[in-house]
Amino acid sequence: MKSLQRTWWVVSLLTATMLSPISWAQAGQTATAQQRELADYLQLQGVVEATNAATVSAQVSGRVERVLVEVGDQVPAGTTIVRIASVEQYQALTQAEAQLAAAKAALTAAQQEYDRVTKLVAQRLVSEAEEDRVTAQLDNAKAQQRAAQAAVARAQEQLSYTEVKAPYTGVVSERLVEPGELVQPGTPLMSGFDPAELRIHVDLPAHHGAGAATYQWARVEAIEPVAFLLFPTADQRTGTQRLRLNLPANTDLLPGQWQTVTVQVGAHQGVVIPQAALYRQGEMNLVKMADGSWRAVRIGATYGDEVEIVAGLQADEVVQYGN
Structure with missing residues (x-):
């Protein structure tokens, strides 16, 4: 008999608990269900990428003499990152400088001859045809000097390519050559990116x-983009349209990371109440009405401290909550 009484008592306790899932809550505050325009969001996955990312390649042939930076190094713009030893470039510059010296000497001689002949022509000691001859020689010497100067500039530029420099301030992401390797124009040397300018693409x-x-509102996790660009074409294979979001500096994100992107794609009228006024019992969501009764509701998305009530509650109805 005692065993049956004990069993009845336990069953009664469980039944009371199930029928009064939140009987412990006492009304302390009230809130009126509000109807307002609510945003419709779409959540997508996108990969972070660097706006400025490049692979630097050799522009001359030669042997890699030194690799001056390592993966992960912060490199200022203009820093030499790879040196290429190239005898051909040095020889070309030496030859061009020799030709420039010869052109300067020829111009000096032509100028002197021109000055001498023009004086004689002025004294009517030689014909004007002789003056035309030295004028042509002087013009030719000047042209030869300009050509030699251009050749020196080209040779200097080619020689400068033996010192490969960082095109912008960034981080080295990949090292593709080692000292002693023979490279040709177009051989990839090193890759890097600028961590200050990141963006993300989503489809x-x-x-x-x-x-x-229309709404141009998006968030990458909790980060607000600084630029919003929707591509004007759709991919005919996937039926998607690409959205590019530029991220602010110093986000601590890395190229290659997958991130959740939330995009507003519409709006609708909905009823909201404070999240604190919502009570959960198992899979049920309940609210306590102003008269003390409990009502089951179906919820939608959350909006900050509020939650949308999809069914079970009308606008302007009052709920109570709090301890």
């Missing part, structure tokens, strides 16, 4: 493109 269904363009 959203094309039928949401118009909504995304």
Whole structure:
């Protein structure tokens, strides 16, 4: 008999708990269900990439003499990152400088001859045809000097390519050569990116493109982009439209990371209450009405400290909550 009484007592306790899942809550505050315009969001996955990312390649042939930076190094713009030893470039510069010296000497001689002949022509000691001859010689010497100067500039430029420099301030992401390797023009040497300028691409269904363009609101996790660009074409294979979001500096994100992107694609009228007024019992969501009764509701998305009530509660109805 005692065993049966004990069993009845346990069953009664469980039944009371199930029928009064939140009987412990006491009304302390009230809130009126509000109807307002709520955003429709679409969550997508995108990969972070660097706006400025490049692979530096050799522009001359030669042997790699030194690699001056390592993967992960912060490199200022203009820093020499690889040196290439190239005898051919040094020889070309030496030859061009010799030709320039010869052109300068020829110009000096032509100038002197021109000055001498023009004086004689002025004294009517030689014919004007002789003056035409030395004038042509002087013009030719000047042209030869300009050509030699251009050849020296080209040779200097080619020689400068033996010192490969960073095109912009960034981080080395990949080292592709080692000292002693023979390289040719176009051989990849090193890759890097600028961590200060990152962006993310996501592909959203094309039928949401118009909504995304209208609201131009997106978040990458909790990060607000600084630029919003929706591409004007759709991919015919996937039926998607690409969205590019530029991220602010110093986000601590890395190229290659997958991130959740939330995009607003529309809006609707909905009823919201404070999240604190919502009580959960298992899979049920309940609210306590102003008269003390409990009502089951179906919820939608959350908006900050508020939650949307999809069914079970009308606008302007009052709920109570708090301890």
